[in-house]
Amino acid sequence: TLSPTLTFNDGNTIPQLGYGVWQVEDDVAEKVVRQAFEAGFRHIDTAKIYGNEAGVGRAIASSGLTPEQIFITTKLWNADQGYESTLTAFEESMDRLGLETLDLYLIHWMQPKQDKYVDTWKALIELQKRGRVKSIGVSNFTAEGLQRLIDETGVVPAIHQIELHPYFSQRELREFGASKGILTQAWSPLGQxxxxxxxxxxxxxxxxxxxxxxxxxxAWHLAIGNVVIPKSVTESRIRENYAALDVTLDSEDIDAINGLDRTAAGEGRIGPDPAVSD
Ligand code: NAD
Known part of the structure; x- marks a missing residue:
């Protein structure tokens, strides 16, 4: 089974099911990304701060897969925000990954107090214009931050990667994104x-x-339209997670899982709140 793809507002597509490598050592990343490719995954989510772009790059190089067959995301770290520093950090990530062109580049966190995200976004727009990256998006923003990017540049992010799982289902941000043509991608999709x-x-x-x-x-993430990037370093679980593509939930199942959300109780979030995290 190949993952279904979703289409961005820029016309490019993304495999809906991908594989994330947060908290995976560089040498381990090489091994587990190779296992993920063998299991069927074609979409890999890394970031500069994960310290494993080089390992991901080695797995890509030895995979026998062509650039057209895979989808690679990396992210700009907080300390690199700003126009020129973003252009430099991007090239450093590309050197580690060993890629000519990147599929998706994300601003990792909005960083509202640092307040450099609009200039950073302008650098991503320039990288896309230059053909260095196919699609550009953000991670860990608020609706207000997304709106500001749109208002100040006219360029709508292709995707918004946020903490999202059944206990913290992000209904408002998903609906806001959908209303703007921004896909939603779930991080910590299994609640870690x-x-x-x-x-x-x-x-x-x-x-x-x-x-x-x-x-x-x-399967719930896939059914509600999220791009989803579960992580595991255990080969049997990597295969198990990929095989979720063959699980089809009915509307009763989906309603029951929707009912697990704890947001109204002020609970459910595991990671930092992007609105105040700097
Ligand atoms: P996750 O929700 O994917 O959970 C991963 C953990 O779940 C594993 O370490 C393991 O303990 C367990 N697990 C995985 N598969 C299992 C299985 N089949 N059976 C039983 N247990 C299983 O957590 P995550 O790693 O935080 O999130 C996934 C990815 O999202 C990351 O690797 C990273 O790529 C991305 N992410 C992005 C951000 C961001 O700020 N943009 C933050 C966190 C994570």
Missing amino acids: GGELLEDATVAGIAAKHQATPAQVVI
């Missing part, structure tokens, strides 16, 4: 493998479909 994968509702749906809890959660 904690309580969510022990949840009784998820377990019940998993039993019904003869699937695992992780597969049910990934």
Whole structure:
């Protein structure tokens, strides 16, 4: 099974199911990205701050896959925000990845107090104009920050990568993104493998479909239209997560998982709040 693709507002496409490598050592990244390719993944999510762009690059180089067959994302780190420093940081990431052209470059965090994200966005627009990167987007923004990028540059991000899982389902930001033509990408889609994968509702749906809890959660992301990038460094789980493509939930399952959201109770978020994180 090949992952379905979604189409960006710039006309390019992204495989809806990808593989993330946060907290994976550089040498381990080479091994697990190769395993992810073997399992069927064609979309890899890394970042400068993960310290494993070189390992990802070695896995790409030895994969036998062509650039057209794969989709690679990396991210601009906070300390590199600003127009010129973004252009430099981009080339350094490309050298580590060993790529000619990048599929997707993201601003990693909005950094509202640093307040350099508009100039940083202008550098991403320039990199796209120069053909160095096919698509540009952001991560960890607020609706107001997204609107400001649009108002000040006229260029709408292709995608917004945010913390999103059944306990923190980001309904408002997903709807805002959809209204602007911005796809939503879920980070920590499995809730980092904690309580969510022990949840009784998820377990019940998993039993019904003869699937695992992780597969049910990934299938929920796919069903509600998210791009999703689960991480694992265990080969059997990498394969299991990819096989979530074969799990089809019905509307009752999706409603039940939607009902797990804890946002109204002021809970659910695992990571920092982009509105105040600097
Ligand atoms: P995740 O939600 O993907 O959970 C990963 C953890 O879940 C694993 O370490 C493992 O403990 C467990 N797990 C995975 N598959 C499993 C399975 N089949 N069965 C049982 N347990 C399983 O967490 P994540 O790594 O935080 O997020 C995924 C990716 O999102 C990252 O690797 C990274 O690429 C991206 N990310 C981006 C940001 C950002 O700021 N943009 C932040 C966090 C993560």
